[in-house]
Amino acid sequence: MTGRLIIEEEQCTGCVGCMLACSLAKEGAFSLSLSRINVLRNEEVADFRPRVCVQCLEAPCIVVCPVNALSRDTHTGAIHLDQGTCIGCQQCVDACPYNGVRFDDSRGMPLICDLCGGSPSCVEACRFPQAIRYEKEVDKR
Amino acid sequence: MNTSYPGKWLVINLTSGEITKERIAPEVIKTFLGGRGIGAKQLWDRVPVDTDPLSAENVLIFAPGTLTGTSAPCSGRTTLLAKGPSTGYYLKTNVGGHLGIALKMAGTDGLVFTGQAAQPVYFVVTPDSCRLEPARKLWGQGVRTTTQALKEQYGQEAQIACIGPAGERQVLFASVMTSMYNAAARGGIGAVMGSKNLKAVVVDPAGGRVNVTDPTGFVQAAQRARDALYNDSIAHDLHKFGTARDVDLLNELHLLPTFNFRRSKLPGEVYSLSGRSWSELGYLRRIVGCGACIYSCHRFTGIERGPFGGTYSGGPEYETVAAFGSGCGVLDPEPVFAANALCNDLGLDTISTGNVIQWAMECTQRGILTPADCDGIELSFGAGNAVVKVVEKIAYREGIGDLLAEGVARAAKKVGKGSDQWAIQARGLEHSNVETRGAYSYALAFAVNPRGPDHLHSECLAEFGGTPEGIQLIERVTGDKKYAVPNVEDKRAEIVRWHEDIYAISDALGICAFATTAAYSLHEDLIANLLKTATGIALDVERLMRAGKRIGTLERCFNLREGLVPKKDDILPWRIMHEPQQDLSPGEPITPERLGRMLAEYYRLHGWNTIGYPTQRTLVSLGLEFILTQFPQLAANQNMRPSTENRSETSTGKR
Numbered sequence: 001m002t003g004r005l006i007i008e009e010e011q012c013t014g015c016v017g018c019m020l021a022c023s024l025a026k027e028g029a030f031s032l033s034l035s036r037i038n039v040l041r042n043e044e045v046a047d048f049r050p051r052v053c054v055q056c057l058e059a060p061c062i063v064v065c066p067v068n069a070l071s072r073d074t075h076t077g078a079i080h081l082d083q084g085t086c087i088g089c090q091q092c093v094d095a096c097p098y099n100g101v102r103f104d105d106s107r108g109m110p111l112i113c114d115l116c117g118g119s120p121s122c123v124e125a126c127r128f129p130q131a132i133r134y135e136k137e138v139d140k141r
Numbered sequence: 142m143n144t145s146y147p148g149k150w151l152v153i154n155l156t157s158g159e160i161t162k163e164r165i166a167p168e169v170i171k172t173f174l175g176g177r178g179i180g181a182k183q184l185w186d187r188v189p190v191d192t193d194p195l196s197a198e199n200v201l202i203f204a205p206g207t208l209t210g211t212s213a214p215c216s217g218r219t220t221l222l223a224k225g226p227s228t229g230y231y232l233k234t235n236v237g238g239h240l241g242i243a244l245k246m247a248g249t250d251g252l253v254f255t256g257q258a259a260q261p262v263y264f265v266v267t268p269d270s271c272r273l274e275p276a277r278k279l280w281g282q283g284v285r286t287t288t289q290a291l292k293e294q295y296g297q298e299a300q301i302a303c304i305g306p307a308g309e310r311q312v313l314f315a316s317v318m319t320s321m322y323n324a325a326a327r328g329g330i331g332a333v334m335g336s337k338n339l340k341a342v343v344v345d346p347a348g349g350r351v352n353v354t355d356p357t358g359f360v361q362a363a364q365r366a367r368d369a370l371y372n373d374s375i376a377h378d379l380h381k382f383g384t385a386r387d388v389d390l391l392n393e394l395h396l397l398p399t400f401n402f403r404r405s406k407l408p409g410e411v412y413s414l415s416g417r418s419w420s421e422l423g424y425l426r427r428i429v430g431c432g433a434c435i436y437s438c439h440r441f442t443g444i445e446r447g448p449f450g451g452t453y454s455g456g457p458e459y460e461t462v463a464a465f466g467s468g469c470g471v472l473d474p475e476p477v478f479a480a481n482a483l484c485n486d487l488g489l490d491t492i493s494t495g496n497v498i499q500w501a502m503e504c505t506q507r508g509i510l511t512p513a514d515c516d517g518i519e520l521s522f523g524a525g526n527a528v529v530k531v532v533e534k535i536a537y538r539e540g541i542g543d544l545l546a547e548g549v550a551r552a553a554k555k556v557g558k559g560s561d562q563w564a565i566q567a568r569g570l571e572h573s574n575v576e577t578r579g580a581y582s583y584a585l586a587f588a589v590n591p592r593g594p595d596h597l598h599s600e601c602l603a604e605f606g607g608t609p610e611g612i613q614l615i616e617r618v619t620g621d622k623k624y625a626v627p628n629v630e631d632k633r634a635e636i637v638r639w640h641e642d643i644y645a646i647s648d649a650l651g652i653c654a655f656a657t658t659a660a661y662s663l664h665e666d667l668i669a670n671l672l673k674t675a676t677g678i679a680l681d682v683e684r685l686m687r688a689g690k691r692i693g694t695l696e697r698c699f700n701l702r703e704g705l706v707p708k709k710d711d712i713l714p715w716r717i718m719h720e721p722q723q724d725l726s727p728g729e730p731i732t733p734e735r736l737g738r739m740l741a742e743y744y745r746l747h748g749w750n751t752i753g754y755p756t757q758r759t760l761v762s763l764g765l766e767f768i769l770t771q772f773p774q775l776a777a778n779q780n781m782r783p784s785t786e787n788r789s790e791t792s793t794g795k796r
Contacts, residue, residue: 013437015430020212030351046427046441
């Protein structure tokens with residue numbers, strides 16, 4: 001199995017409900033800085049762009065990591081970060097073509113979506129616009 | 142213990158520049174909850190009687206809700222409070238956008254600005270620091286330019302609340318704008334900010350966090366709340382078409398205030414004023430959500446070409462469409478969008494701006510104001526271009542704008558010639574756009590609203606019986622669904638009382654009132670559960686509703702302390718009380734007798750005496766004993782006995 005988040009950018013209303021739900025699920029507290037999903041908001045023109053790991057099949061972040069701290073979870077198909085191995089070099093942040101990797105300065109560690117083990121919290125928060133969907137797919141690789 | 146509301150407040154003395162931290166005691170949080178509740182207590186404690194609202198002695202309070210900063214649905218709201226300059230009484234104004242979440246992330250449950258800065262300043266708060274900065278370069282700038290400049294300096298994630306030129310000039314209905322297009326609009330809160338020489342508040346939430354007591358329980362509580370709201374019958378329309386969705390329907394029902402409340406039905410096609418049409422007409426550019434909102438009823442709209450081409454802004458909401466569109470007899474939506482965009486950028490309340498322009502239009506129609514009085518502008522009903530021109534003049538207090546900037550009550554007093562009879566205001570606040578002659582709960586609610594006649598202390602939508610949830614609520618509150626009709630006197634006091642309590646709780650917790658009094662599906666037990674899992678404060682439904690009543694009663698006492706005389710001040714605009722609405726059947730005025738009967742029942746249900754003063758017993762039962770000692774004059778009115786047994790303790794909303 002490999003799942004992924006599908007973002008319909010133009011549907012996003014910029015409410016950041018996804019960021020709040022994500023940070024509580026992953027960090028146990030609400031934080032706009034620690035959510036794995038990040039909504040880039042331009043208030044003036046109401047332009048809202050959710051950015052999150054889209055679980056590329058050929059993931060540049062995994063390739064670029066100098067210490068092999070990133071791998072693919074065989075069960076969920078999500079990118080997995082080995083926190084003990086990570087050296088905080090931020091090459092994965094730079095390598096991601098989708099701006100899907102954030103960096104937590106306080107811990108010196110990237111923040112990458114792990115699909116909440118197959119039941120993403122952000123999807124549940126995005127009820128109306130349904131700008132975020134979770135698609136489960138059979139691994140064809 | 143982890144809580145979403147640790148009670149950390151900052152007090153910023155703008156005169157001395159001193160900033161002090163204040164911790165709200167846990168028992169005060171339990172009593173007043175947060176947001177509007179603790180804000181009201183702060184206002185009571187800090188503003189001496191007879192303070193000039195535009196003097197250094199007034200305070201300006203920013204109070205995000207108890208649940209704000211969490212993922213509780215629709216919980217992103219902030220209450221701003223001060224003694225109001227338009228009325229001289231209590232003023233709370235509540236705003237969405239993203240300011241509240243940012244404030245809570247920055248570790249701040251409330252800000253109190255006291256004093257008056259010698260030079261323009263702005264305030265910056267982050268999770269680690271706070272300071273005042275000079276704002277000389279920003280002074281004079283509009284809201285968009287100010288917000289952009291501050292975001293350039295502090296980052297796109299920073300949240301900005303600011304005033305525009307109208308607030309700087311202390312226009313008595315100037316707003317405080319947040320997140321660029323969300324207005325804390327009513328009552329002249331922006332004039333208070335301007336009087337303090339405070340241009341902006343900058344909140345950088347980066348690195349901050351908000352905790353809850355029971356994260357697992359909270360996730361479940363939030364999910365249940367979200368399910369309830371998602372399944373409400375109003376939900377999809379609210380999301381898809383926004384607050385202005387039913388302008389055409391209201392017109393068909395003859396309930397759309399029109400021509401300065403002389404009519405309630407516009408002749409002609411009003412579909413293009415309705416939010417339903419804006420997508421197909423090409424005005425709707427984005428559906429926008431306030432922080433943590435699942436409905437996202439806010440709009441981002443624009444006009445491509447034509448005389449108003451290039452206009453873009455947030456909104457307009459229903460109230461704005463009624464204020465500049467139907468109210469001014471303007472059927473073309475484009476000048477409405479343009480007036481809305483100007484108000485957002487100049488920092489004006491659209492409700493009062495439209496209201497005072499309608500008054501001037503009626504003065505013109507009656508020959509009391511001439512184009513010469515109005516700087517050459519022909520202010521006749523239907524003149525959309527004239528509306529747009531006058532908005533700008535009001536903000537800058539130019540020519541006729543200087544008269545109108547004082548609000549409709551003061552303008553009518555100055556112009557005289559009986560024009561107070563078509564000044565649609567009471568106690569100094571312009572009436573919002575509900576045809577109260579056809580909606581008696583609204584009429585009663587408007588008359589007793591502590592800040593003046595509008596729908597934003599108790600939105601009684603359920604009385605129209607428009608949704609199954611609203612009808613159920615009426616049955617729950619009154620005992621019979623037959624009372625879900627808007628133009629009977631019976632049970633209006635019960636309906637208003639329930640709405641007041643739930644509205645106060647919503648504002649205190651930071652929940653949007655649309656979740657509780659438009660959708661009606663975020664029931665009291667769901668709210669109690671969110672509160673408990675977020676803060677550990679466990680209140681049963683009865684105690685929760687009593688907290689709402691406590692907040693409302695404190696606000697009432699604030700006004701009584703300021704000299705409010707119920708018999709004289711619990712009123713509606715002259716036109717509403719004396720002129721029938723010919724477009725409605727029955728469209729009788731809310732006569733003093735009719736209003737008096739509803740007020741008598743309302744006072745009785747509240748445990749107030751026959752002349753509208755809370756009794757000693759009621760104050761004690763609500764835990765408001767401090768009012769009796771701090772406001773001994775209230776006791777002088779205690780010799781008036783309540784009309785019947787004090788029944789304030791039976792208010793649970795769950796009978």
